[in-house]
Amino acid sequence: MQEKVKSGSRNVAIVGPYLSGKTTLLESLLFVTGAISRKGSCKEGNTVGDSSTEARARNMSVEVSAASTKYEDTNFTFIDCPGNVEFAQETYNALIGVDAAIVVCEPANDRVLTLAPLFKFLDDWEIPHIIFVNKMDRANNHVIEVLNALKTVSSRPLVPHQYPIMQGEALTGFIDLVSEQAYLYHSGAPAQQIPLPEELKAEERAAREDMLEALADFDDHLLEKLLEDIEPPQEEILKDLKLELGADLVVPVFFGVAEQDYGVRPLLEALIQEAPEPETTAQRRQLGQNVNTPIAQVLKTYYTPQGGKISLVRVWRGTLTDGMVLNGVRAGGIYRLTGQQQKLLRKAEAGEIVALSRLDNIYTGDTLSIDKESVKELPKAESLRPVYALAIAPEHRKDEVKLSSAIGKLLEEDPSLAWEQHGDTHEVILWGQGEIHLQVALDRLRRKYNLPMSTHMPQVAYKETIRKPVDSIHGRYKHQSGGHGQFGDVYLDIKPLPRGEGFNFKQTIVGGVVPKQYIPGVETGVREFLSNGPLGFPVVDVAVTLTNGSYHSVDSSEQAFKQAARAAMQTGMPKCKPTLLEPVLQVKVNTPSEFTSKVLQLLSGRRGQILGYEAVGNWQGWDSITAYLPKAEMQDFIVELRSQTLGVGSFSWEYDHLQEVPDKLADRVLAMNGDGNGNSNGNGK
Structure with missing residues (x-):
């Protein structure tokens, strides 16, 4: 084979589902290339990746880790990315800066669906990627079955680069389908070339034909040779692999056991020979x-x-x-x-x-x-919409002044977090991608900024409105003390407005019975009362009209009329049949089609109103469901959604409208609001 010109560097992301062995693969890559003299382990907490306190406490990646090494005159920078779906933002942000990605997965057919969102992101961004089927010593399925399962979640053709040699359940070597050379693994050393096993020749030929046919779909010259039964030279096969991998047209597949360094050297060779150089990535x-x-x-x-x-x-x-x-x-x-x-x-x-x-x-x-x-701004990964929230407060009141600065730094490190100071419930709410995600953020606040936090579920921002109009509600405020007294006297009409109209105030005063300079005080008094209505919540969708009143030439004031208006509202509002309202979100759920019925049941069981569902246009085998979901039912919705969909279901949401709370639920909410506990359903008043 002729000598191949090698570029000086490669930037490669290591991605894959939780527990697939990404960090173990990074340790093996660094050990095989001589960057480290001894491999660490996740259990012992001494790996190069997962080096943060939060990662080691959980034995899982919670942020990207970079590591550099050199192999055969090529400089590598590997980016080890989290596998837990709650930290997907970290992975997506890193992927836009690499030349290629290694997708690490297990040989478990029932878990291939967990790869689907990752494959979609890689293909949407046209990021070249290689599959490394790890833990082949624990394979429960035949290699062909594994490949067929992987094909169901990849929109790009899979090209088997190797055929594994198994002895019982143990991986002992591999056959390179390009060179048709067989190799035997040895612990701590490069694989040894051996004769091609007779019992695997037929399977090897079938796998090689699959590889060549996949490549020929993009190369007419190779297709002609295959139709004429002409064996293509290795140089042409490698050239096709490089071109088509670099254009994200095919996905080569390798097999190994990272814990034993099996398959790591062939993987490195493929990255050097076939993955695109940084110059190619930059040109694209x-x-x-x-x-x-x-x-x-x-x-x-x-x-x-x-x-x-x-x-x-x-x-x-x-x-x-x-x-x-x-x-x-x-x-x-x-x-x-x-x-x-x-x-x-x-x-x-x-x-x-x-x-x-x-x-x-x-x-x-x-x-x-x-x-x-x-310079034109480069595209960047879209920020994931938060789906899980906790209300937080410093354990020590003296720490309140430094909370916003610390959270600001936290959000710089992790853009998939968000926070708000809620105007209705007066809580500081930290938003993220799930319970573990927020716990990691809280651990960082404690460790990095000495800010231990207490937490509870956020209160729902209930509102109230009225269902019945009342007219000529009288309110009088009269107070006499030494000197001038206070006197204000008003009559108000109160009526409900259509949902979403908010608040409207007007006056129909005739003959100056309430002087103009006091009318703003009346409106102020009404507004102040509506901030905490008869049920204990802010009142919306109400119209109030000042129709009549009286004043005293000496004792009247704007303040007195404000108090008179409050008195009128205090009398009139309970007569208007107040009712409790809850915020309702419009949610859009993405799920594999096989779980659509479960998700529909999940939404319905949480008082959701299904608006419709349809196939996702650019994602075969996935459905998008649109529904109204009360915010009170949203808190742990993402937890149950993931449990019903192998962890891959996702949703986005936006506030849509307010709706009346069912009577039984309203009774529970009002009981909690009135007993002084508040908990998750009060408004803190």
């Missing part, structure tokens, strides 16, 4: 014509106890130097990261992923340049 991003202007993009933001803010960036074009001003901010040092370790660099060339310090007011996804005005 269409960065413009001025090749001398440096362009970089922030993939991840960290706040470290010692070094402060650090931004992990992909250098797309040009050279970054120490102290360079990017987007008007002078960058600090340039570092190459390997887990928690930092190696200081003088510069970073195009195609590298490095860390820059002290980029204040620069955020994840931002495009960086020395001349921002002349």
Whole structure:
């Protein structure tokens, strides 16, 4: 085979579902390439990836970790990404900066559906990716069955690059389907070439034909050779693999056991020979014509106890130097990261992923340049809409002043978090992607910023309205003390408005029975009462008309008329048949079609009103369900949705309208609001 020209670097993300072995694969890659002398393990908490306190406490990735190494004159930067769906934002933000991705999965047919959202993101962004079927020593299904299952969730053709050699349940070697050479694995050493096993020749030929036919779909010259039974040379097969992988047209598949380093060296060879070079990836991003202007993009933001803010960036074009001003901010040092370790660099060339310090007011996804005005903003991963919330408060009141600053830094590190100071319930609410996601955020507040928090479920922002109009409600305020007294006298008409109309105030005073200068006081008194109606909640969709009244030339004042108006509302509102309202969301749920009926039942069981469902246009085998869902039923909806859909179901939401609460539920809410507990359903008053 002729010598292949190799580019100097590759940036590769390691992605896949929770517990598929991504961090173990990273340890193996670093060990095999000599970057570390001893492999760590997730159980012992000493791996290069998962190095944060929160990750080690849970034995799972909770943020991306970068690690650099070198193999056969090629510099690699690997980005180990979380597998738990609650940290998908981390993965998506990192993926937009790599040249290729390794999708790690288990040989378990019943779990392949967990790969579907990841495959969709990779294909939507046209990110080249390779599948590494890990844990082949625990395979319960034949390799062909595994491949067929994987094909059901990939919109791109799968191209088996290897055929595993199994001895019982143990993986002992592999056959390279390009060279048709067989290899035997040895612990701690490269695989040894062996004769092709006779008993596997037929299966190997069938697998190779599958590979060649998949490649021929994109290469007419190769197709002609196959039709004429001409054996294509290895160089042509490798060239096709490189071209079609680089264009995200096919997905090569490898097999191995990362814990034993089996399959890791062939995987590295494929990344060198077939994965696109950084220059190719940059060309596909269409960065413009001025090749001398440096362009970089922030993939991840960290706040470290010692070094402060650090931004992990992909250098797309040009050279970054120490102290360079990017987007008007002078960058600090340039570092190459390997887990928690930092190696200081003088510069970073195009195609590298490095860390820059002290980029204040620069955020994840931002495009960086020395001349921002002349550079087009690069696309960035869409921020996931939060779906789970907790109300939080500092355990110590003295810490309230530093809460907003700490949460601001937390959101810089993790853009899939959000927070709000709720105007109705007066709670600080932290939003995220699930219970574990928020617990990790709270752990960081405690560890990094010494801000221990107490939490509870957010209160529902109930409102109330009226169903019956009343006329000529009299309110009088008369107070006599030394000197001038206070006197105000009003008659009000109160009536309901259509849902969503809010509040309307007007007056029909004739003959100056209430002087004009006192009428604003009447409106103020009405508004103040409506902030806490007879049921204990803010009142909406009400019209109040001032129709009559009287005044005293000396004792009347705007304040007196405000008190008179409150007295009239206090008398009149209970006569208007007040009723409780709850906020209703419009939700859009995405689910695999096989779970659609379960999701419909789930929504209906939570008082949801199904508006309709249809197939997702660009996602075969998935349905989108639209429904109205009371916000009171939303709190743990994402937890149950994921449990019903193998963890892949998702939803987005937006506030839609208020609706009356059913009588039995309203009685429970009012009982809780009145007993002083409030808990999750009061308004805190």
